[in-house]
Amino acid sequence: MLTIKNLHVKLEDEDKQILKGVDLTVEAGKVHAIMGPNGSGKSTLSYVLSGRDGYEVTDGTATLEGEDLLGMEPEERASAGLFLAFQYPVEIPGVGNMTFLRTAMNAQRKARGEEEVSAGDFLKLVREKAKALKIDAEMLKRPVNVGFSGGEKKRNEILQMAMLEPKMCILDETDSGLDVDAMKLVADGVNALRDAGRGFLVITHYQRLLDHIRPDVVHIMADGRIVKTGGPELALEVEQNGYADILAEVA
Amino acid sequence: MAVAQPKPDLTESRIAALELPKGGAWGMAARADALARLRVMGLPGRRDEYWKFTNPDSLTQVAAPRAALFEAKDEAPLFDAVDRLRIVFVDGVFDAEQSDELSLEGVEIERLADAMARDIHWAREFYGTLETAGQTPVARPLAALNTAFATDGLVIRAVGKAAKPISLVYLHRSETSDAILHHVVRVEEGAELTILENGPAAARFNKCMEISVADRGAFHHVRAQGRDHERRAATHMFARLGAESRYKSFTLTVNGVMTRNEHVIELTGDDASAHVAGAAMGDGKLQAFHHDDTVFVTHGALRCESRQVFKKVLRNGAEGVFQGKILVKPGAQKTDGYQISQALLLDEEASFQAKPELEIYADDVKCSHGSTTGAIDETALFYLRARGVPRETATDLLVLAFIDEAIQEIEDATLQDDIRTRLQLWLERRRRG
Numbered sequence: 144m145l146t147i148k149n150l151h152v153k154l155e156d157e158d159k160q161i162l163k164g165v166d167l168t169v170e171a172g173k174v175h176a177i178m179g180p181n182g183s184g185k186s187t188l189s190y191v192l193s194g195r196d197g198y199e200v201t202d203g204t205a206t207l208e209g210e211d212l213l214g215m216e217p218e219e220r221a222s223a224g225l226f227l228a229f230q231y232p233v234e235i236p237g238v239g240n241m242t243f244l245r246t247a248m249n250a251q252r253k254a255r256g257e258e259e260v261s262a263g264d265f266l267k268l269v270r271e272k273a274k275a276l277k278i279d280a281e282m283l284k285r286p287v288n289v290g291f292s293g294g295e296k297k298r299n300e301i302l303q304m305a306m307l308e309p310k311m312c313i314l315d316e317t318d319s320g321l322d323v324d325a326m327k328l329v330a331d332g333v334n335a336l337r338d339a340g341r342g343f344l345v346i347t348h349y350q351r352l353l354d355h356i357r358p359d360v361v362h363i364m365a366d367g368r369i370v371k372t373g374g375p376e377l378a379l380e381v382e383q384n385g386y387a388d389i390l391a392e393v394a
Numbered sequence: 395m396a397v398a399q400p401k402p403d404l405t406e407s408r409i410a411a412l413e414l415p416k417g418g419a420w421g422m423a424a425r426a427d428a429l430a431r432l433r434v435m436g437l438p439g440r441r442d443e444y445w446k447f448t449n450p451d452s453l454t455q456v457a458a459p460r461a462a463l464f465e466a467k468d469e470a471p472l473f474d475a476v477d478r479l480r481i482v483f484v485d486g487v488f489d490a491e492q493s494d495e496l497s498l499e500g501v502e503i504e505r506l507a508d509a510m511a512r513d514i515h516w517a518r519e520f521y522g523t524l525e526t527a528g529q530t531p532v533a534r535p536l537a538a539l540n541t542a543f544a545t546d547g548l549v550i551r552a553v554g555k556a557a558k559p560i561s562l563v564y565l566h567r568s569e570t571s572d573a574i575l576h577h578v579v580r581v582e583e584g585a586e587l588t589i590l591e592n593g594p595a596a597a598r599f600n601k602c603m604e605i606s607v608a609d610r611g612a613f614h615h616v617r618a619q620g621r622d623h624e625r626r627a628a629t630h631m632f633a634r635l636g637a638e639s640r641y642k643s644f645t646l647t648v649n650g651v652m653t654r655n656e657h658v659i660e661l662t663g664d665d666a667s668a669h670v671a672g673a674a675m676g677d678g679k680l681q682a683f684h685h686d687d688t689v690f691v692t693h694g695a696l697r698c699e700s701r702q703v704f705k706k707v708l709r710n711g712a713e714g715v716f717q718g719k720i721l722v723k724p725g726a727q728k729t730d731g732y733q734i735s736q737a738l739l740l741d742e743e744a745s746f747q748a749k750p751e752l753e754i755y756a757d758d759v760k761c762s763h764g765s766t767t768g769a770i771d772e773t774a775l776f777y778l779r780a781r782g783v784p785r786e787t788a789t790d791l792l793v794l795a796f797i798d799e800a801i802q803e804i805e806d807a808t809l810q811d812d813i814r815t816r817l818q819l820w821l822e823r824r825r826r827g
Contacts, residue, residue, distance in 0.1 A: 193780050195776055216779070216784075217779040218779045218784045218785065220780075229780075234774075235771075235795065236795060237792075237799070238778075238791050238792070238794075238795045246787065246791065247781035250784060250787060254782065303781060307781065
């Protein structure tokens with residue numbers, strides 16, 4: 144599904160190398176988790192994959208089902224099936240949540256040469272998905288993320304994911320700022336989307352999200368590289384001993 | 395006092411090219427008075443402080459610069475869905491054939507010339523009166539020129555709640571038309587009136603509207619200035635508001651090489667309110683775009699409220715100007731004055747100049763003003779794109795969101811939606827090229 148090879152990335156405006164050769168393959172149907180200390184490059188990886196400005200790829204490749212991601216505009220990546228659940232979902236005053244969702248859905252469909260969704264079908268679908276995430280009609284009517292609590296913003300991200308049905312989902316610290324109940328709700332939303340055709344990359348600091356979203360593979364990232372890969376037990380090891388042991392081991 | 399220096403050459407040659415319309419003793423007297431004032435003031439030049447950000451030359455030169463007509467193709471005219479009394483002017487001339495009958499429950503409507511032909515007429519004490527009052531402390535020579543030389547116009551008097559809006563439609567058919575229109579509006583005690591205006595009107599359009607709202611009266615105004623790219627317009631709204639009266643005006647401008655919209659509002663009765671809003675969307679790609687909102691609100695009574703909300707979205711060298719002033723006279727206690735002007739510049743070539751002013755001579759008032767100029771929010775843009783919305787569509791969404799605060803100033807929700815839908819359509823058309 145997602146194949147990253149030897150990815151090197153630096154900041155555009157500064158001579159600062161952030162990613163120093165990332166190799167990673169996420170297969171369809173699998174959940175991969177990336178853990179790592181602050182500043183290891185986890186979020187940069189998610190931004191570079193989704194096409195955010197400010198980064199320069201100096202070497203390496205990233206492909207989604209064989210298609211070169213790095214050469215695409217952000218909207219093309221989305222239409223190709225990539226979805227990034229933002230660590231800090233953006234507030235957009237004046238743009239209604241529903242308008243935003245429908246515009247996004249139809250833009251993706253149009254880009255793929257598919258029929259646009261009708262107003263009626265869209266409404267039915269969004270109500271159904273919102274209900275599962277305990278997002279009420281009032282929230283749907285409000286401007287995108289404006290006045291939402293931290294938990295509401297994250298649930299709204301998952302709602303977008305559920306509506307857009309991407310092939311490859313990247314969750315960037317989706318657990319940050321969530322209480323236990325909200326985390327459960329978000330995890331349920333993610334788990335509901337798990338299927339044989341979809342890949343997940345879950346970026347997190349902590350193991351607790353992974354109690355709810357059980358990963359198949361866990362990677363440890365440090366200083367711009369993946370330094371260790373293992374099964375779910377690796378996350379538990381981090382939880383118990385911190386990163387120091389692992390980093391010492393690979394150094 | 396910023397009285398313009400006399401510029402005999404420019405002013406006299408402009409006057410010489412115009413003919414003082416004849417008819418009616420009081421009308422002739424008002425015109426002669428306006429002409430005398432115009433001669434003293436002189437037409438504005440580039441050096442005038444009040445025209446610092448807008449070059450008045452094309453508005454003052456003798457002949458109107460040629461303006462190509464714009465064909466809106468299959469676009470339905472604005473306000474078509476609204477139940478209204480439709481009154482049409484073609485290149486500034488009343489067109490009876492295309493207009494509805496000048497009859498509406500709760501309202502008296504006449505052509506200006508017909509009113510002037512009668513010695514005893516309510517409009518007699520209003521024509522040119524508010525315009526004259528509006529000449530201090532700042533001179534507005536183009537308005538004096540209008541009062542002197544207006545060739546057509548309406549006098550409208552609401553005596554009750556108007557059964558439906560009066561819609562003034564200004565069609566542009568001649569590439570060289572130079573139209574001067576003057577309307578007088580009187581809203582009597584407790585009466586209510588809505589006036590809609592749309593259309594480019596002429597190659598060059600000088601329009602003046604004097605609106606007097608008596609105690610507890612309400613006046614609503616929604617205007618769209620037409621889509622002709624090359625048209626030029628200088629408009630003045632002079633309003634005087636009685637106690638507990640309400641005044642609300644919204645203007646939408648999308649095209650036009652030159653637009654100067656002046657609002658001069660005086661709150662003279664206690665507890666009156668005046669809201670003025672404007673949304674301009676300028677693209678300098680096909681033609682130059684220059685848009686100037688100049689507003690002067692005077693608080694002269696107790697507990698009045700005024701609000702100015704102006705938004706401009708500019709690209710490809712389009713220029714925006716906002717000059718807004720709130721003057722609070724001595725004794726106008728408990729005044730609540732608010733003013734905001736904001737520009738969204740979509741590229742580095744676009745520009746916005748703002749001159750917000752407060753002048754306060756009372757000590758128990760609440761007045762605030764703000765002005766911002768900014769680029770598109772890149773974070774929001776990326777968020778939308780990351781969800782699959784192409785850059786241009788995402789930009790349009792953010793543009794509409796930005797403009798919407800001004801649209802929300804329109805009282806009627808149906809008219810709000812009308813304007814929104816229209817803007818969306820125009821943006822889509824622009825995108826498709």
